Amino acid sequence: MRQSGVIPLRTYEDVDAAAEWLVRAFGFRAGERHEDESGQVIARHLDAGDGDSTIVLGWVGPGYHSPRRHRETCQASREWQETVAIIDGVAVFVDDVDAHCERARSAGARILSEPEDSPFGRRYRAEDAEGQRWMFLQG
DSSP: OOOOSOOOEEEOSSHHHHHHHHHHHHOOEEEEEEEOTTSOEEEEEEEOSSSSOEEEEEOOOTTOOOHHHHHHHOHHHHHHTTSOSOTTOEEEEESOHHHHHHHHHHTTOEEEEEEEEETTEEEEEEEOTTSOEEEEEEO
16 A cells, blocks of 8 residues: 555445446546455555555445435435535545546536636536545646
8 A cells, every 4th residue: 555644534335336436437546455354345445646645445334324325314414415515525636627527427426516716726526426525626
């Protein structure tokens, strides 16, 4: 595993499926894969694209509910997820925000905000297949 200053950890119900989706939709590169003794995938490492940034996807057990599934049964969750804000999300720098957004949209990402200019640079916000939120900024 690459060692960097900060490594975002994201929890998923199905780590393998999430990793494959994130590679296809957001252009990450698949890295290490870890299983427990029963064969359950408990972690996947992804390269965010610049060669120096690692994201770790993890599985914490069958009791975990993704944000998407949680909002199906929880009114409070539905309400706070109506905003486009990146609540507990990750920001990733990409070369071309507009092209990246189209790739994500084509893969089925829920686009929370279209590419726009902001004080932080050009950006858009998206939700992945399990409802985790991401912000992509043009670097």
